Amino acid sequence: MAFNSLILRLELVHSKVNFGEVASAISRAGGDITSIDVIRPGQDSSVRDITVHVAEIAEASLIESLKSLAGIQLINVSDRTFLAHLGGKISVQPNLPIKNRDDLSRVYTPGVARVCTSIHENPKKAYSLTIKRNTVAVVTDGTAVLGLGDIGPHAAAPVMEGKAMLFKQLAGVDAFPICLDTKDTEEIIRTIKAISPIFGGINLEDISSPRCFEIETRLAEELDIPVFHDDQHGTAVVVIAGLLNALKVVGKRIENVRVVVNGIGAAGVSICKMLLAAGVSRLVPVDRDGAIIQGGTYPHPMWQWLADQPQVESQPGTLKEVIRDADVFIGVSRANLLNAADVQRMAANSIVFAMANPQPEIAPEEAIPHVRVFATGRSDYPNQINNVLVFPGIFRGALDCRARHINEPMKLAAARAIASVVSERELNEQYIIPSIFNEQVVTEVRKSVIEAAILTGTARRIPPDFRSSGGAK
Numbered sequence: 001m002a003f004n005s006l007i008l009r010l011e012l013v014h015s016k017v018n019f020g021e022v023a024s025a026i027s028r029a030g031g032d033i034t035s036i037d038v039i040r041p042g043q044d045s046s047v048r049d050i051t052v053h054v055a056e057i058a059e060a061s062l063i064e065s066l067k068s069l070a071g072i073q074l075i076n077v078s079d080r081t082f083l084a085h086l087g088g089k090i091s092v093q094p095n096l097p098i099k100n101r102d103d104l105s106r107v108y109t110p111g112v113a114r115v116c117t118s119i120h121e122n123p124k125k126a127y128s129l130t131i132k133r134n135t136v137a138v139v140t141d142g143t144a145v146l147g148l149g150d151i152g153p154h155a156a157a158p159v160m161e162g163k164a165m166l167f168k169q170l171a172g173v174d175a176f177p178i179c180l181d182t183k184d185t186e187e188i189i190r191t192i193k194a195i196s197p198i199f200g201g202i203n204l205e206d207i208s209s210p211r212c213f214e215i216e217t218r219l220a221e222e223l224d225i226p227v228f229h230d231d232q233h234g235t236a237v238v239v240i241a242g243l244l245n246a247l248k249v250v251g252k253r254i255e256n257v258r259v260v261v262n263g264i265g266a267a268g269v270s271i272c273k274m275l276l277a278a279g280v281s282r283l284v285p286v287d288r289d290g291a292i293i294q295g296g297t298y299p300h301p302m303w304q305w306l307a308d309q310p311q312v313e314s315q316p317g318t319l320k321e322v323i324r325d326a327d328v329f330i331g332v333s334r335a336n337l338l339n340a341a342d343v344q345r346m347a348a349n350s351i352v353f354a355m356a357n358p359q360p361e362i363a364p365e366e367a368i369p370h371v372r373v374f375a376t377g378r379s380d381y382p383n384q385i386n387n388v389l390v391f392p393g394i395f396r397g398a399l400d401c402r403a404r405h406i407n408e409p410m411k412l413a414a415a416r417a418i419a420s421v422v423s424e425r426e427l428n429e430q431y432i433i434p435s436i437f438n439e440q441v442v443t444e445v446r447k448s449v450i451e452a453a454i455l456t457g458t459a460r461r462i463p464p465d466f467r468s469s470g471g472a473k
Protein backbone atom coordinates (compact mmCIF):
# COMPACT_ATOMS: atom_id res chain seq x y z
CA MET A 1 0.00 0.00 0.00
CA ALA A 2 1.38 3.44 -0.89
CA PHE A 3 1.71 6.04 1.87
CA ASN A 4 2.10 9.80 1.78
CA SER A 5 3.27 12.41 4.23
CA LEU A 6 0.82 15.32 4.41
CA ILE A 7 1.39 18.63 6.13
CA LEU A 8 -1.98 20.01 7.29
CA ARG A 9 -2.12 23.67 8.31
CA LEU A 10 -5.09 24.05 10.67
CA GLU A 11 -6.60 26.93 12.59
CA LEU A 12 -8.20 25.74 15.84
CA VAL A 13 -10.83 27.90 17.59
CA HIS A 14 -10.17 26.95 21.23
CA SER A 15 -13.74 27.49 22.47
CA LYS A 16 -15.03 24.90 20.00
CA VAL A 17 -12.33 22.25 19.63
CA ASN A 18 -9.21 21.06 21.42
CA PHE A 19 -6.12 19.41 19.98
CA GLY A 20 -7.03 16.00 21.47
CA GLU A 21 -10.18 15.92 19.32
CA VAL A 22 -8.15 16.76 16.20
CA ALA A 23 -5.61 14.01 17.00
CA SER A 24 -8.40 11.47 17.56
CA ALA A 25 -10.08 12.38 14.25
CA ILE A 26 -6.77 11.93 12.42
CA SER A 27 -6.13 8.59 14.10
CA ARG A 28 -9.69 7.34 13.39
CA ALA A 29 -9.17 8.17 9.68
CA GLY A 30 -6.01 6.02 9.62
CA GLY A 31 -3.37 8.79 9.93
CA ASP A 32 -0.26 8.76 12.17
CA ILE A 33 0.87 12.17 13.46
CA THR A 34 4.65 12.40 13.03
CA SER A 35 5.20 16.05 14.04
CA ILE A 36 3.36 19.17 15.18
CA ASP A 37 4.58 22.76 14.71
CA VAL A 38 2.82 25.71 16.25
CA ILE A 39 2.86 28.40 13.55
CA ARG A 40 0.82 31.06 15.38
CA PRO A 41 -0.05 30.61 19.07
CA GLY A 42 -3.03 32.57 20.46
CA GLN A 43 -5.53 32.82 23.32
CA ASP A 44 -8.67 32.29 21.22
CA SER A 45 -7.26 30.40 18.27
CA SER A 46 -3.97 28.92 17.09
CA VAL A 47 -2.48 27.82 13.78
CA ARG A 48 -0.53 24.53 13.63
CA ASP A 49 1.20 22.44 10.99
CA ILE A 50 0.50 18.79 11.61
CA THR A 51 2.53 16.25 9.64
CA VAL A 52 0.58 13.07 9.10
CA HIS A 53 1.69 9.74 7.60
CA VAL A 54 -1.32 8.25 5.82
CA ALA A 55 -2.17 5.67 3.17
CA GLU A 56 -2.90 7.34 -0.18
CA ILE A 57 -6.36 5.76 -0.29
CA ALA A 58 -7.25 7.22 3.15
CA GLU A 59 -6.12 10.81 2.36
CA ALA A 60 -9.44 12.14 1.08
CA SER A 61 -11.50 10.77 4.00
CA LEU A 62 -8.97 12.10 6.53
CA ILE A 63 -9.26 15.59 5.05
CA GLU A 64 -13.06 15.36 4.96
CA SER A 65 -13.23 14.25 8.60
CA LEU A 66 -11.11 17.23 9.70
CA LYS A 67 -13.22 19.64 7.65
CA SER A 68 -16.34 18.30 9.35
CA LEU A 69 -15.03 19.09 12.87
CA ALA A 70 -16.58 22.29 14.32
CA GLY A 71 -13.99 24.96 15.18
CA ILE A 72 -11.45 23.85 12.59
CA GLN A 73 -10.36 25.72 9.51
CA LEU A 74 -8.17 23.73 7.14
CA ILE A 75 -5.92 26.49 5.75
CA ASN A 76 -3.71 24.37 3.53
CA VAL A 77 -2.78 20.79 2.71
CA SER A 78 0.65 20.28 1.23
CA ASP A 79 2.31 16.99 0.80
CA ARG A 80 6.04 16.50 1.08
CA THR A 81 6.21 15.38 -2.52
CA PHE A 82 4.92 18.79 -3.63
CA LEU A 83 7.25 20.57 -1.24
CA ALA A 84 10.20 18.68 -2.76
CA HIS A 85 9.26 20.21 -6.13
CA LEU A 86 9.03 23.84 -5.01
CA GLY A 87 11.22 25.92 -7.34
CA GLY A 88 12.18 22.83 -9.36
CA LYS A 89 14.64 20.08 -8.48
CA ILE A 90 17.90 21.06 -10.21
CA SER A 91 20.08 24.11 -10.81
CA VAL A 92 23.21 24.96 -12.80
CA GLN A 93 26.39 25.54 -10.76
CA PRO A 94 29.67 27.10 -11.96
CA ASN A 95 32.77 24.89 -11.73
CA LEU A 96 35.01 27.71 -10.55
CA PRO A 97 34.37 31.01 -8.80
CA ILE A 98 34.87 34.39 -10.47
CA LYS A 99 36.53 36.44 -7.71
CA ASN A 100 38.25 39.27 -9.57
CA ARG A 101 38.81 40.88 -12.99
CA ASP A 102 41.63 38.53 -13.72
CA ASP A 103 39.33 35.52 -13.29
CA LEU A 104 36.69 37.29 -15.34
CA SER A 105 39.02 37.95 -18.23
CA ARG A 106 40.00 34.26 -18.29
CA VAL A 107 36.57 32.60 -18.13
CA TYR A 108 34.89 35.30 -20.18
CA THR A 109 36.09 37.89 -22.65
CA PRO A 110 38.85 38.38 -23.72
CA GLY A 111 40.36 35.02 -22.62
CA VAL A 112 37.46 32.90 -23.76
CA ALA A 113 37.96 34.04 -27.35
CA ARG A 114 41.20 32.05 -27.67
CA VAL A 115 39.38 28.94 -26.52
CA CYS A 116 36.56 29.55 -29.02
CA THR A 117 39.08 29.93 -31.83
CA SER A 118 40.80 26.73 -30.81
CA ILE A 119 37.49 24.82 -30.98
CA HIS A 120 36.68 26.49 -34.29
CA GLU A 121 39.98 25.15 -35.68
CA ASN A 122 39.44 21.69 -34.20
CA PRO A 123 35.78 20.94 -33.30
CA LYS A 124 36.82 17.77 -31.41
CA LYS A 125 38.17 20.09 -28.73
CA ALA A 126 34.55 20.79 -27.73
CA TYR A 127 34.89 17.54 -25.78
CA SER A 128 37.80 18.78 -23.69
CA LEU A 129 37.05 22.52 -23.45
CA THR A 130 33.25 22.61 -22.91
CA ILE A 131 30.60 20.77 -20.92
CA LYS A 132 29.87 18.52 -23.93
CA ARG A 133 31.70 15.43 -22.70
CA ASN A 134 29.60 15.14 -19.58
CA THR A 135 26.25 16.60 -20.61
CA VAL A 136 23.10 14.86 -21.80
CA ALA A 137 19.79 16.37 -22.95
CA VAL A 138 16.68 14.70 -21.53
CA VAL A 139 14.19 15.53 -24.28
CA THR A 140 10.44 15.03 -24.26
CA ASP A 141 7.38 16.32 -26.06
CA GLY A 142 5.18 15.36 -23.11
CA THR A 143 3.06 12.89 -25.10
CA ALA A 144 3.55 9.64 -23.09
CA VAL A 145 4.53 10.79 -19.63
CA LEU A 146 4.80 7.78 -17.32
CA GLY A 147 1.40 6.13 -17.69
CA LEU A 148 -0.31 9.54 -17.59
CA GLY A 149 -0.39 9.93 -21.36
CA ASP A 150 -0.28 13.17 -23.36
CA ILE A 151 -0.10 15.75 -20.57
CA GLY A 152 2.05 18.23 -22.48
CA PRO A 153 5.55 19.68 -22.12
CA HIS A 154 4.96 21.79 -18.99
CA ALA A 155 3.45 18.93 -17.01
CA ALA A 156 6.20 16.57 -18.19
CA ALA A 157 8.94 18.74 -16.68
CA PRO A 158 8.96 17.24 -13.14
CA VAL A 159 9.70 13.80 -14.60
CA MET A 160 12.51 15.19 -16.78
CA GLU A 161 13.98 17.12 -13.83
CA GLY A 162 13.80 13.88 -11.83
CA LYS A 163 15.71 12.01 -14.55
CA ALA A 164 18.32 14.82 -14.57
CA MET A 165 18.75 14.49 -10.79
CA LEU A 166 19.22 10.74 -11.09
CA PHE A 167 21.78 11.13 -13.90
CA LYS A 168 23.82 13.42 -11.67
CA GLN A 169 23.47 11.67 -8.35
CA LEU A 170 23.97 8.14 -9.63
CA ALA A 171 26.49 8.63 -12.42
CA GLY A 172 27.88 12.18 -12.21
CA VAL A 173 26.35 13.00 -15.62
CA ASP A 174 25.07 16.57 -16.06
CA ALA A 175 21.66 16.25 -17.65
CA PHE A 176 19.34 19.04 -18.71
CA PRO A 177 15.56 18.74 -19.21
CA ILE A 178 14.25 19.96 -22.58
CA CYS A 179 10.44 19.96 -22.91
CA LEU A 180 9.41 20.66 -26.50
CA ASP A 181 6.16 22.37 -27.36
CA THR A 182 5.58 20.42 -30.56
CA LYS A 183 4.35 16.94 -31.45
CA ASP A 184 5.50 17.16 -35.04
CA THR A 185 8.05 14.44 -35.81
CA GLU A 186 10.05 16.53 -38.27
CA GLU A 187 10.08 19.57 -36.01
CA ILE A 188 11.23 17.46 -33.04
CA ILE A 189 14.07 15.96 -35.11
CA ARG A 190 15.07 19.37 -36.44
CA THR A 191 15.03 20.96 -33.00
CA ILE A 192 17.05 18.21 -31.33
CA LYS A 193 19.62 18.35 -34.11
CA ALA A 194 19.82 22.12 -33.76
CA ILE A 195 20.48 22.02 -30.01
CA SER A 196 22.79 18.99 -30.13
CA PRO A 197 26.23 20.70 -30.38
CA ILE A 198 26.48 21.32 -26.64
CA PHE A 199 25.43 17.79 -25.67
CA GLY A 200 27.43 14.55 -25.54
CA GLY A 201 24.27 12.43 -25.73
CA ILE A 202 20.50 12.62 -26.18
CA ASN A 203 18.14 10.75 -23.84
CA LEU A 204 14.67 10.76 -25.41
CA GLU A 205 11.94 10.39 -22.81
CA ASP A 206 8.20 9.85 -22.73
CA ILE A 207 7.57 10.44 -26.45
CA SER A 208 4.59 8.36 -27.55
CA SER A 209 4.74 5.58 -30.10
CA PRO A 210 4.89 5.17 -33.04
CA ARG A 211 6.54 8.61 -33.51
CA CYS A 212 9.26 7.74 -31.00
CA PHE A 213 10.65 5.02 -33.30
CA GLU A 214 11.20 7.31 -36.27
CA ILE A 215 12.50 10.16 -34.11
CA GLU A 216 15.10 7.91 -32.51
CA THR A 217 16.13 6.12 -35.70
CA ARG A 218 16.55 9.34 -37.65
CA LEU A 219 18.49 11.10 -34.91
CA ALA A 220 20.77 8.10 -34.40
CA GLU A 221 21.56 8.18 -38.13
CA GLU A 222 21.98 11.91 -38.42
CA LEU A 223 23.85 12.79 -35.21
CA ASP A 224 27.32 11.66 -34.16
CA ILE A 225 26.44 11.41 -30.46
CA PRO A 226 24.48 8.55 -28.83
CA VAL A 227 20.70 8.84 -28.97
CA PHE A 228 18.81 6.56 -26.60
CA HIS A 229 15.06 6.40 -26.11
CA ASP A 230 14.98 5.46 -22.46
CA ASP A 231 11.39 4.18 -22.44
CA GLN A 232 12.27 1.72 -25.19
CA HIS A 233 15.75 0.52 -24.42
CA GLY A 234 16.29 1.43 -20.77
CA THR A 235 13.12 -0.44 -19.96
CA ALA A 236 13.98 -3.44 -22.15
CA VAL A 237 17.44 -3.70 -20.59
CA VAL A 238 16.13 -3.69 -17.03
CA VAL A 239 13.35 -6.16 -17.90
CA ILE A 240 15.88 -8.60 -19.36
CA ALA A 241 18.09 -8.17 -16.28
CA GLY A 242 15.16 -8.88 -13.95
CA LEU A 243 13.91 -11.75 -16.06
CA LEU A 244 17.31 -13.49 -16.19
CA ASN A 245 17.37 -13.49 -12.39
CA ALA A 246 13.67 -14.31 -11.90
CA LEU A 247 14.03 -17.33 -14.17
CA LYS A 248 16.89 -18.57 -11.99
CA VAL A 249 14.65 -18.21 -8.92
CA VAL A 250 11.81 -20.24 -10.45
CA GLY A 251 14.14 -22.73 -12.17
CA LYS A 252 12.91 -22.15 -15.75
CA ARG A 253 14.92 -21.55 -18.93
CA ILE A 254 14.35 -18.54 -21.19
CA GLU A 255 13.99 -20.82 -24.27
CA ASN A 256 11.08 -22.68 -22.67
CA VAL A 257 8.90 -19.97 -21.13
CA ARG A 258 5.74 -18.49 -22.65
CA VAL A 259 5.84 -14.70 -22.26
CA VAL A 260 2.90 -12.27 -22.54
CA VAL A 261 3.87 -8.61 -23.03
CA ASN A 262 0.98 -6.17 -22.62
CA GLY A 263 1.23 -2.68 -24.15
CA ILE A 264 3.15 -2.73 -27.43
CA GLY A 265 4.18 0.91 -27.40
CA ALA A 266 7.64 2.36 -26.90
CA ALA A 267 8.62 0.10 -24.02
CA GLY A 268 6.72 -2.98 -25.22
CA VAL A 269 8.24 -3.06 -28.73
CA SER A 270 11.79 -2.82 -27.42
CA ILE A 271 11.10 -5.43 -24.70
CA CYS A 272 9.72 -7.86 -27.30
CA LYS A 273 12.76 -7.36 -29.55
CA MET A 274 15.17 -7.89 -26.71
CA LEU A 275 13.26 -10.96 -25.43
CA LEU A 276 13.55 -12.53 -28.88
CA ALA A 277 17.26 -11.69 -29.04
CA ALA A 278 17.69 -13.26 -25.59
CA GLY A 279 16.14 -16.56 -26.74
CA VAL A 280 12.40 -16.42 -25.94
CA SER A 281 10.64 -18.86 -28.28
CA ARG A 282 6.99 -18.34 -27.31
CA LEU A 283 5.94 -14.67 -27.26
CA VAL A 284 2.45 -13.14 -27.08
CA PRO A 285 2.48 -9.36 -27.65
CA VAL A 286 -0.86 -7.77 -26.65
CA ASP A 287 -2.25 -4.26 -27.13
CA ARG A 288 -5.70 -2.71 -26.70
CA ASP A 289 -7.35 -4.94 -29.31
CA GLY A 290 -5.86 -8.18 -28.00
CA ALA A 291 -2.96 -10.37 -29.11
CA ILE A 292 -0.79 -9.34 -32.06
CA ILE A 293 -0.54 -12.63 -33.92
CA GLN A 294 1.91 -14.24 -36.27
CA GLY A 295 0.64 -13.84 -39.84
CA GLY A 296 -1.60 -10.88 -38.93
CA THR A 297 -1.67 -7.56 -40.80
CA TYR A 298 -1.11 -4.35 -38.84
CA PRO A 299 -0.79 -0.66 -39.76
CA HIS A 300 1.88 -0.11 -37.08
CA PRO A 301 5.26 -1.08 -38.64
CA MET A 302 6.67 -2.49 -35.41
CA TRP A 303 3.54 -4.60 -34.82
CA GLN A 304 3.87 -5.88 -38.37
CA TRP A 305 7.52 -6.73 -37.66
CA LEU A 306 6.36 -8.74 -34.62
CA ALA A 307 3.65 -10.49 -36.66
CA ASP A 308 6.40 -11.68 -39.01
CA GLN A 309 8.47 -13.33 -36.26
CA PRO A 310 8.22 -17.14 -35.95
CA GLN A 311 8.37 -17.00 -32.14
CA VAL A 312 5.15 -14.94 -31.96
CA GLU A 313 2.08 -17.12 -31.32
CA SER A 314 -0.66 -17.28 -33.95
CA GLN A 315 -3.59 -17.77 -31.55
CA PRO A 316 -5.76 -14.61 -31.17
CA GLY A 317 -7.31 -13.61 -27.85
CA THR A 318 -7.83 -10.89 -25.28
CA LEU A 319 -5.32 -10.31 -22.51
CA LYS A 320 -7.50 -12.22 -20.08
CA GLU A 321 -7.59 -15.16 -22.47
CA VAL A 322 -3.94 -15.31 -23.50
CA ILE A 323 -2.61 -14.93 -19.97
CA ARG A 324 -3.82 -18.46 -19.20
CA ASP A 325 -0.75 -20.77 -18.81
CA ALA A 326 1.74 -17.93 -19.38
CA ASP A 327 4.97 -18.31 -17.38
CA VAL A 328 5.76 -14.61 -17.56
CA PHE A 329 3.61 -11.47 -17.76
CA ILE A 330 5.27 -8.14 -18.53
CA GLY A 331 2.98 -5.09 -18.39
CA VAL A 332 4.01 -1.75 -19.87
CA SER A 333 0.50 -0.50 -20.62
CA ARG A 334 -1.73 1.09 -18.00
CA ALA A 335 -3.19 0.63 -14.53
CA ASN A 336 -5.56 -2.04 -13.26
CA LEU A 337 -6.05 -4.37 -16.22
CA LEU A 338 -5.73 -7.65 -14.32
CA ASN A 339 -7.11 -9.16 -11.13
CA ALA A 340 -6.17 -12.05 -8.84
CA ALA A 341 -8.20 -14.58 -10.86
CA ASP A 342 -6.25 -13.67 -14.03
CA VAL A 343 -2.82 -14.27 -12.52
CA GLN A 344 -4.07 -17.45 -10.82
CA ARG A 345 -4.65 -18.88 -14.30
CA MET A 346 -0.98 -18.46 -15.22
CA ALA A 347 1.40 -21.46 -15.18
CA ALA A 348 2.85 -22.60 -11.83
CA ASN A 349 5.75 -20.49 -10.50
CA SER A 350 4.67 -17.49 -12.53
CA ILE A 351 6.60 -14.24 -12.92
CA VAL A 352 4.68 -10.95 -13.13
CA PHE A 353 6.36 -7.61 -13.91
CA ALA A 354 3.52 -5.04 -13.71
CA MET A 355 5.43 -1.96 -14.70
CA ALA A 356 2.90 0.72 -15.65
CA ASN A 357 3.65 3.88 -13.68
CA PRO A 358 2.53 5.16 -11.29
CA GLN A 359 -0.16 2.45 -10.90
CA PRO A 360 0.73 -1.04 -12.12
CA GLU A 361 -1.45 -3.34 -14.28
CA ILE A 362 -2.43 -5.23 -11.12
CA ALA A 363 -2.25 -4.04 -7.51
CA PRO A 364 0.67 -5.72 -5.71
CA GLU A 365 -1.55 -6.81 -2.80
CA GLU A 366 -3.81 -8.63 -5.24
CA ALA A 367 -1.06 -10.35 -7.25
CA ILE A 368 1.59 -11.30 -4.69
CA PRO A 369 -0.29 -14.22 -3.03
CA HIS A 370 -0.74 -15.93 -6.43
CA VAL A 371 2.57 -15.46 -8.23
CA ARG A 372 6.11 -16.59 -7.43
CA VAL A 373 8.00 -13.44 -8.44
CA PHE A 374 6.33 -10.04 -8.57
CA ALA A 375 7.87 -6.72 -9.57
CA THR A 376 6.67 -3.19 -10.34
CA GLY A 377 8.29 0.01 -11.59
CA ARG A 378 7.72 1.66 -8.20
CA SER A 379 10.20 2.41 -5.45
CA ASP A 380 7.82 1.57 -2.59
CA TYR A 381 7.72 -2.22 -3.25
CA PRO A 382 10.46 -4.86 -3.50
CA ASN A 383 11.86 -5.65 -6.98
CA GLN A 384 11.73 -2.23 -8.60
CA ILE A 385 12.13 -2.85 -12.34
CA ASN A 386 12.72 0.67 -13.52
CA ASN A 387 14.87 2.13 -16.25
CA VAL A 388 16.61 4.23 -13.60
CA LEU A 389 18.84 1.16 -13.15
CA VAL A 390 19.97 1.59 -16.74
CA PHE A 391 20.22 5.11 -18.13
CA PRO A 392 22.78 6.54 -15.66
CA GLY A 393 25.31 3.73 -16.15
CA ILE A 394 24.72 3.31 -19.87
CA PHE A 395 25.29 7.02 -20.54
CA ARG A 396 28.26 7.11 -18.12
CA GLY A 397 29.86 4.36 -20.18
CA ALA A 398 28.87 5.84 -23.56
CA LEU A 399 30.17 9.31 -22.62
CA ASP A 400 33.43 8.00 -21.17
CA CYS A 401 34.31 6.07 -24.33
CA ARG A 402 32.65 8.67 -26.59
CA ALA A 403 30.52 6.00 -28.20
CA ARG A 404 28.89 7.08 -31.43
CA HIS A 405 25.87 4.83 -30.78
CA ILE A 406 24.37 2.75 -27.99
CA ASN A 407 24.06 -0.53 -29.88
CA GLU A 408 22.45 -3.93 -29.14
CA PRO A 409 25.61 -5.54 -27.70
CA MET A 410 26.01 -2.57 -25.33
CA LYS A 411 22.40 -2.99 -24.16
CA LEU A 412 22.73 -6.74 -23.62
CA ALA A 413 25.98 -6.16 -21.73
CA ALA A 414 24.16 -3.65 -19.51
CA ALA A 415 21.35 -6.14 -18.80
CA ARG A 416 23.82 -8.87 -17.83
CA ALA A 417 25.77 -6.43 -15.68
CA ILE A 418 22.66 -5.39 -13.74
CA ALA A 419 21.62 -9.01 -13.23
CA SER A 420 25.12 -9.93 -12.04
CA VAL A 421 25.01 -7.41 -9.19
CA VAL A 422 22.63 -9.78 -7.35
CA SER A 423 24.79 -12.76 -6.37
CA GLU A 424 23.49 -16.34 -6.52
CA ARG A 425 23.57 -16.40 -2.72
CA GLU A 426 21.44 -13.25 -2.40
CA LEU A 427 18.95 -14.11 -5.15
CA ASN A 428 15.37 -14.82 -4.00
CA GLU A 429 11.74 -13.99 -4.88
CA GLN A 430 11.95 -10.60 -3.18
CA TYR A 431 15.37 -9.72 -4.55
CA ILE A 432 15.81 -10.29 -8.28
CA ILE A 433 17.10 -6.85 -9.14
CA PRO A 434 19.57 -4.61 -7.30
CA SER A 435 18.51 -1.39 -5.66
CA ILE A 436 19.29 1.80 -7.56
CA PHE A 437 21.28 2.81 -4.47
CA ASN A 438 23.60 -0.15 -4.90
CA GLU A 439 26.78 1.61 -6.05
CA GLN A 440 27.91 -1.44 -7.99
CA VAL A 441 25.11 -0.96 -10.54
CA VAL A 442 26.51 2.10 -12.32
CA THR A 443 30.09 0.83 -11.99
CA GLU A 444 29.26 -2.56 -13.52
CA VAL A 445 26.99 -1.18 -16.25
CA ARG A 446 29.60 1.41 -17.23
CA LYS A 447 32.36 -1.19 -17.41
CA SER A 448 30.33 -3.67 -19.48
CA VAL A 449 29.03 -0.97 -21.82
CA ILE A 450 32.52 0.38 -22.50
CA GLU A 451 33.85 -3.13 -23.15
CA ALA A 452 31.01 -3.80 -25.60
CA ALA A 453 31.48 -0.41 -27.29
CA ILE A 454 35.21 -1.06 -27.77
CA LEU A 455 34.56 -4.58 -29.09
CA THR A 456 31.93 -3.39 -31.56
CA GLY A 457 34.03 -0.46 -32.76
CA THR A 458 31.64 2.30 -31.72
CA ALA A 459 33.97 3.72 -29.03
CA ARG A 460 35.97 6.74 -30.17
CA ARG A 461 38.11 6.92 -27.04
CA ILE A 462 39.60 4.36 -24.69
CA PRO A 463 39.02 5.61 -21.13
CA PRO A 464 42.20 5.75 -18.99
CA ASP A 465 41.08 2.88 -16.73
CA PHE A 466 40.83 0.60 -19.81
CA ARG A 467 44.12 1.57 -21.42
CA SER A 468 46.84 -0.68 -20.06
CA SER A 469 44.97 -3.88 -19.18
CA GLY A 470 42.50 -4.06 -22.08
CA GLY A 471 39.64 -3.91 -19.56
CA ALA A 472 38.52 -1.79 -16.61
CA LYS A 473 40.85 -1.91 -13.67
Ligand SMILES: NC(=O)C1=CN([C@@H]2O[C@H](COP(=O)(O)OP(=O)(O)OC[C@H]3O[C@@H](n4cnc5c(N)ncnc54)[C@H](O)[C@@H]3O)[C@@H](O)[C@H]2O)C=CC1
Pocket: 144, 145, 146, 147, 148, 206, 207, 208, 209, 230, 231, 235, 262, 263, 264, 265, 266, 267, 268, 286, 287, 288, 289, 331, 332, 333, 334, 337, 355, 356, 357, 358, 376, 377, 378, 385, 386, 387, 388
Ligand atom coordinates in the same frame (compact mmCIF):
# COMPACT_ATOMS: atom_id res chain seq x y z
N1 LIG B 1 8.99 0.78 -15.02
C1 LIG B 1 9.64 1.37 -16.00
O1 LIG B 1 10.86 1.51 -15.99
C2 LIG B 1 8.88 1.90 -17.14
C3 LIG B 1 7.52 1.88 -17.16
N2 LIG B 1 6.86 2.36 -18.23
C4 LIG B 1 5.41 2.38 -18.15
O2 LIG B 1 4.88 1.61 -19.20
C5 LIG B 1 3.70 2.22 -19.70
C6 LIG B 1 3.82 2.44 -21.19
O3 LIG B 1 4.89 3.35 -21.46
P1 LIG B 1 5.33 3.64 -22.97
O4 LIG B 1 5.63 2.38 -23.68
O5 LIG B 1 6.37 4.69 -22.87
O6 LIG B 1 3.99 4.29 -23.54
P2 LIG B 1 3.35 4.20 -25.01
O7 LIG B 1 2.27 5.19 -25.01
O8 LIG B 1 4.41 4.26 -26.05
O9 LIG B 1 2.73 2.73 -25.07
C7 LIG B 1 1.63 2.30 -24.32
C8 LIG B 1 0.98 1.18 -25.08
O10 LIG B 1 0.01 0.58 -24.23
C9 LIG B 1 -1.13 0.33 -25.01
N3 LIG B 1 -2.30 0.18 -24.17
C10 LIG B 1 -3.07 1.14 -23.61
N4 LIG B 1 -4.11 0.58 -22.96
C11 LIG B 1 -3.98 -0.75 -23.12
C12 LIG B 1 -4.73 -1.86 -22.70
N5 LIG B 1 -5.85 -1.70 -21.99
N6 LIG B 1 -4.31 -3.10 -23.02
C13 LIG B 1 -3.19 -3.27 -23.76
N7 LIG B 1 -2.43 -2.25 -24.20
C14 LIG B 1 -2.83 -1.01 -23.87
C15 LIG B 1 -1.20 1.50 -25.97
O11 LIG B 1 -2.01 1.23 -27.09
C16 LIG B 1 0.26 1.64 -26.33
O12 LIG B 1 0.60 0.84 -27.44
C17 LIG B 1 3.51 3.49 -18.90
O13 LIG B 1 2.66 3.23 -17.83
C18 LIG B 1 4.90 3.79 -18.37
O14 LIG B 1 4.88 4.49 -17.16
C19 LIG B 1 7.50 2.84 -19.35
C20 LIG B 1 8.84 2.90 -19.37
C21 LIG B 1 9.65 2.47 -18.23
Ligand SMILES: CC(=O)C(=O)O
Pocket: 145, 146, 147, 206, 230, 231, 357, 377, 386, 387, 388
Ligand atom coordinates in the same frame (compact mmCIF):
# COMPACT_ATOMS: atom_id res chain seq x y z
C1 LIG C 1 10.14 5.08 -15.69
C2 LIG C 1 9.74 5.71 -16.95
O1 LIG C 1 10.56 6.17 -17.72
C3 LIG C 1 8.32 5.78 -17.27
O2 LIG C 1 7.50 5.26 -16.53
O3 LIG C 1 8.00 6.39 -18.31
Ligand SMILES: [Mg+2]
Pocket: 146, 205, 206, 230, 231
Ligand atom coordinates in the same frame (compact mmCIF):
# COMPACT_ATOMS: atom_id res chain seq x y z
MG1 LIG D 1 9.71 7.35 -19.28
